[in-house]
Every structure is written in structure tokens, then in C-alpha cells.
Amino acid sequence: MQPTSPQLTALKAALFAACLWPLAQLGWLAWTDGLGANPIEFITRHLGTWTLSFLLITLAVTPLRHLSGWHWLIRLRRMLGLYAFFYAALHFLTYLWLDQFFDLASIVKDIAKRPFITAGFTAFLLLIPLAATSNAAMVKRLGGRRWTQLHRSVYAIAIIGVVHYWWLVKKDITLPLLYAVLLGALLGFRALRLARERQRQLSTYL
């Protein structure tokens, strides 16, 4: 299956709109008084879990591409990655603005002393260079190899993101565990392929 160029454009537009769904949901709930007794907590959690989800969706593109042979999927990846950054930025902004109300002293203390906030903040900082180098001009400027190396840091970011969630929860680790397992599968797929590739190269040398 190979979509034509106009088909791909339409697909991209549809995907762009679909990715706004979590934000629209928040808007709707806010409008209908559905955010619960602690709306700030609800918004923070909602945006946080969607950030993790978009990271995993972005990381699923490559395995999906290899398994299905739909190589055009790669052309959707940048948008998905940027949405992960978009929701991460909103999540961080919610903490900064709604939760802490820009209380800098308290924020600095949180980041330094609370391991789960340290992890979350680190992951967010590491996402910034990836978002900043996401356009074609930056790929060209960095050169393909260096760009790829830089963007491999998304593996570490996703791991730190899951750790951030894991450390936050009180006792019921069901959801963080689910994210960890999915991430493990996505990274495991890559490790396996890499190992097989090495094996193949080795056998051609022999």
C-alpha cells in the first residue's frame, strides 16, 4: 500500500486534527464542568499521560514500518514527535503556571529535591533540542548521521518519562507498568533488529 501524494497530504491533515483530540477533550470537560474537584491535578495528569502516549506512538512508527512494509509511515513521524513535545510543553506549563503559579523558589526546590520532578524536567529539557531540529533545514545542517545520533536520545527520554510516571504514583503501578512494557517492546524490537543486522554483517565477512 502506497498512498499517492494528495492522499498522503489528506492523511496528514486528518492525523493533525486527530492529535488535537486530547486537547479538545480538556476543553470540552472544562466547558461542561467535568474536570472534577481538583481540575489542576486532572489537567496535569491528562497532559502527562498523553505526552507519554505520543512518545510511544512516535516510537512505534519504525517497528510498524518494518513489520508492515509501509515505508511511507516515516513521513508521519515528525508530526507525531512534535505533538509529543507539544503535550510535554503544555504539561510543563500546567505545572509552572496552574500548579505552582510561577513560584520560582518552590519550583527550583521541587526540581532539585523531588526525584520524580527531576526526572520529568530532565526529559522535557532533552526534548527541546529534538523539537528544535525537527525541520528539513536542520536535518541538512546537522547532516544525516549527526541528526540521527541526536534523535536517538528519544529512547532515553522515553525511559526517563516512564520513570517520572512510575515514581509519581502512590502504590498502584498498573499504568506506569503498562507504559514500561510497551516501551520495552518498542525498544526491544530495535535491539533485536540491530543484533540480527550485526550477525548478518559478521557472517558476510566470514
Next chain:
Amino acid sequence: MLIKRPDDIPPSEITPRKLFEQRREFIKAAGGLALAAGLPSLAWAREAFPGLQKSAYSTLEPPNSFRDITTYNNFVEFGFGGKSQPAERAGAMKTRPWTVSIEGLVHKPRTFAIEDVLKVAPLEERIYRLRCVEGWSLVVPWVGFPLAALLRQVEPLGSAKFVEFVTHMDPATMPGLRQPFLDWPYSEGLRLDEALHPLTLMAVGLYGEELPNQNGAPLRLVVPWKYGFKSGKSIVKIRLTDRQPQTTWNLAQPEEYGFYANVNPDVSHPRWSQEKERRIGEFFKRKTLPFNGYAEQVAQLYAGMDLRKFY
């Protein structure tokens, strides 16, 4: 006297003055009729606890709405998955018949039917602050009576030093019990002098009505100067002991949840600061007060203790 109403009543729901004055006339007339007929007055017909006494221990802060208090709960027997789960799931819990046994180091161990518990002392309305260890707080108009009145009934022995509270455990109606995160049944404990303190409340209602299940029906503890998890819900057994009882969260994560768990802005939870709290319904966080603002009444219970060590 301050008359408070929940803040979530839309203006459209507020009865116009003229109409409610007519209603009062109607009720008076109806009451007169009922009296004439030798029936209890209609005006009381829907009130669960008539003749509630006001308490000097009540805060003057405005209570949170009934909706906030009854839809934002931690009651882990009904799930760990969010604050709305208890309200969604607790309806299945059976709260009648209900008994509470009081045993251990007492002269007169006894099993009370809930109906008899309600007669132990005059019921009061107590408007207390509630501070959760997670960093949020509510103001709740509880209905209850001092725990001391209940303990007096069984006459604690001189050797009794602690009180253990064991809560309801019914796997058929409590899906949270299937999860292995905590040792069930959920148990909590107090030092005897804390249990006998006049602020320590056995609550049976809120907003003048019987406790909704998600808030710990039919009988729960309320210790307003401690983090909320100390106040066990749906209590079935109270045991007096000479040794500090094992308590559920303390067993699960001792470095995060101490036995004392007094509200203390100076002792951080390992994962977050306790300096501030979000009062449900407010945008800005407020400063957390030592002993949740009840220091004047309870601080002397801990004189000479290192509260960083006994957190």
C-alpha cells in the same frame, strides 16, 4: 451563626424569595396539621439527624460543596485508579446491618450495633479541615461525636496505651481488595491519649445527612490534625492494646507514611513538599499549618518529641 451553603448551586437553582416564603407558610400549615393529627412534623421528615448541636471546635472557614466532598475521595478498597472511583463504586457496599466490636485491653468488651453507636453521645456538627498527605485539603461539615464517649462505654484498662482501628473488608463489593498493594484489612492506629482527645471524632454523617458510602459509611474516624489516611473509614473493630499497632500505609511504605502522620509543613514527604496545599475549589495554593491549624489544641500531646523522627 454563619449559614453556609455549597458553592456549586447555580443561580437558576436558587429559589426566589417569594416562593420559599410561601413554602414556609405551607410547611407551617402542614406542620400544624401534622401536629393536630399527632404525626411527626413534615419539616423534619427528610433530616437524618434532627437537633444537631453546633460545636465550638468548628472552623469558620466555608465548607467545600457536598459534591466536592463526595466525589473526590481516597478509599482504596474501591480502587486505586482515581479520586472518582469510590463515588462510582461504593454504592454496592452494605452498611446495614453493621456492628462495631470494641475489644482488647478494656473492662467491658462489647459489640455495638450501629443504631446503638448513634446513641452513645449527642451528635454534633463539626466543621473540620481535612488535609490529605497528597497535598490537597477540604473543609468538611461532619456529623459525629467524640471517640472518647465511645471508649468510655467499654472502660479501657490502665495498661491500654494504643487504639487500633480495623475497617470493613468485603471482597464482593470492594474491587480494590483484589490488588496486592496493601495488607488488608486497612488498619490504622492512634495513641490512647490521641484517641481520647476531644477533637478526635467518630463521624456518622456530613452536611447533616448520613455518610455517603464513599466517605466511610456508616462510621469513620476523623482526626483533623493528622493526614487523612489516619482516619479509617467504615470501621468494624476497635482494639485497645499496649503496643503500637501495625498500620496499613506505614507497613507498605514506612519511609513515606509514619505512624504519627501529624500534618507538618516542615517535614516533607520524600516525593513532595508538604509546605503548601491546594484547598479544593481554590486556584492558589495555601500554606499548610502545623497540625493542620489545630496546634493550639494538640501540640502539647507531642511535647518533647522530635517530630522529624516521629513523622
